[in-house]
Amino acid sequence: MPEQNILNYSLSELSDMLENKGISAVEISSAYLGMFRNHGGKINCYITVNEDMVIADARKSDERRSAGNALSRYDGIPIAVKDNICTQGVRTTCASRILENFIPPYDATSYAKLKAAGFILFGKTNMDEFAMGSSTENSYFGVVKNPYNTGKVPGGSSGGSAAAVSARMAPAALGSDTGGSIRQPAAFCGVTGIKPTYGRVSRYGLVAFASSLDQIGSFGKNVADAALLLSAVSGYDEKDSTSVDREIDFAPEHITGDIKGMKIGIPDEYFIGCSGEITAKIGEKVELLRKGGADIRKISLKYIDYAVPVYYLIATAEASSNLARYDGVRYGYRSPGVSGIDTLYNRTRSEGFGKEVKRRIILGTFSLSSGYYDAYYLKALKGRTLIIEDFVNAFREVDAIITPTTTATAFGIGEMSGNPLQMYMSDILTISANLAGIPGISVPIGLDSSGMPMGLQIMGNHFNERAILNVGSAVEKICDPVKPEM
Numbered sequence: 001m002p003e004q005n006i007l008n009y010s011l012s013e014l015s016d017m018l019e020n021k022g023i024s025a026v027e028i029s030s031a032y033l034g035m036f037r038n039h040g041g042k043i044n045c046y047i048t049v050n051e052d053m054v055i056a057d058a059r060k061s062d063e064r065r066s067a068g069n070a071l072s073r074y075d076g077i078p079i080a081v082k083d084n085i086c087t088q089g090v091r092t093t094c095a096s097r098i099l100e101n102f103i104p105p106y107d108a109t110s111y112a113k114l115k116a117a118g119f120i121l122f123g124k125t126n127m128d129e130f131a132m133g134s135s136t137e138n139s140y141f142g143v144v145k146n147p148y149n150t151g152k153v154p155g156g157s158s159g160g161s162a163a164a165v166s167a168r169m170a171p172a173a174l175g176s177d178t179g180g181s182i183r184q185p186a187a188f189c190g191v192t193g194i195k196p197t198y199g200r201v202s203r204y205g206l207v208a209f210a211s212s213l214d215q216i217g218s219f220g221k222n223v224a225d226a227a228l229l230l231s232a233v234s235g236y237d238e239k240d241s242t243s244v245d246r247e248i249d250f251a252p253e254h255i256t257g258d259i260k261g262m263k264i265g266i267p268d269e270y271f272i273g274c275s276g277e278i279t280a281k282i283g284e285k286v287e288l289l290r291k292g293g294a295d296i297r298k299i300s301l302k303y304i305d306y307a308v309p310v311y312y313l314i315a316t317a318e319a320s321s322n323l324a325r326y327d328g329v330r331y332g333y334r335s336p337g338v339s340g341i342d343t344l345y346n347r348t349r350s351e352g353f354g355k356e357v358k359r360r361i362i363l364g365t366f367s368l369s370s371g372y373y374d375a376y377y378l379k380a381l382k383g384r385t386l387i388i389e390d391f392v393n394a395f396r397e398v399d400a401i402i403t404p405t406t407t408a409t410a411f412g413i414g415e416m417s418g419n420p421l422q423m424y425m426s427d428i429l430t431i432s433a434n435l436a437g438i439p440g441i442s443v444p445i446g447l448d449s450s451g452m453p454m455g456l457q458i459m460g461n462h463f464n465e466r467a468i469l470n471v472g473s474a475v476e477k478i479c480d481p482v483k484p485e486m
């Protein structure tokens, strides 16, 4: 079997090959390792790939399957995992110097579920340090490159996971999304990425950034793969008090792509400042959905202008608290040869954290400080409530909302890194979903005139992943397939 084919198979095709066609887990992993050896250095999408471990795990999977003991239909399929998701015995750095040598003694629940189903850990993907960023330029392990154009960013913070799937260095991947970190890189790299409802997936073992916003989600080559991986990690977990016990009704067999009679809202506010090409392409897709039987309606989400300031106050406030634990005492990096506790904290944190992380801690500490709490943090919470109400009203009228994922396609490496405010503004279309806790997906809709992928975002009501996956699948069926040239 030519390796090229293996790399293009979907998860269900890989499963079928393993179950019925005599292809081995070792062959699958070897094909992906081959791609990684040839292009991994150029794209820099992985922080850790342990080739020996991948092959040893694949071998064990093959032995299980031939003895009739496969753990699931997917036993033997390799998966990439973002490096802020704890993997027992495998370094989990969060792309930070402060966790450079951290080897977790336990698995995140999401990863434990994959392991129990026999999925193989292919590698840990590069990311913005502590998931803070929109370009994967803020990594202690170097910038990740966009597989479509290595002069451009892959988006962030899950840029490594998106680039790995896009460049065929993993069939699918886990990421995390606090303000768009799955959907925006998915859009930039021409793959599908879904952030579920807050509470769908256990955050146990996810290194915390902003706990009221963080969610684990998935990347796939297509909607069915993203749905499959997400359904595999979803579910209640007693180890995460914010996880919710709800039926998982969005496995690939539930996703028909049938949108007849479905009410889909289009908010004009989300197209302001958006590139003409993206707006036009989304217009085309929406028209096709209308022809396919969807009931397309104009809606208004009027508080979009609050999203960026509200998010950057709440996310930084929570981050400043979450990151207090990196003190050089408990675990992680410790500045050497220091005496005195204050100096130890100071040096460890000054040396261990990168520039953007420090900026966020300072911002967050400021907005929580007693003199400014009411003016900033409390006001942001009120703004968040208005954004939530906007969505509650919208979902009284429609089943799903379509917007662009980003206002423009991937920007150049270095183009925005000197201007944090401009970078923050680039998240404007994705962060409201996190503030409201609702699910969102980005599906690729082809390339712009410069050859870069464009993304269409679909948002749904709480726990209605099924609706957005169905619309995503319908969009996919009427789309030109996109695939990066390596």
Ligand code: GLN
Residues within 6 Å of the ligand: 131, 132, 133, 134, 156, 157, 176, 177, 178, 179, 180, 181, 182, 209, 315, 427
């Ligand atoms: N770009 C946003 C930020 O920097 C979102 C990051 C994320 O979703 N992890 O905070």
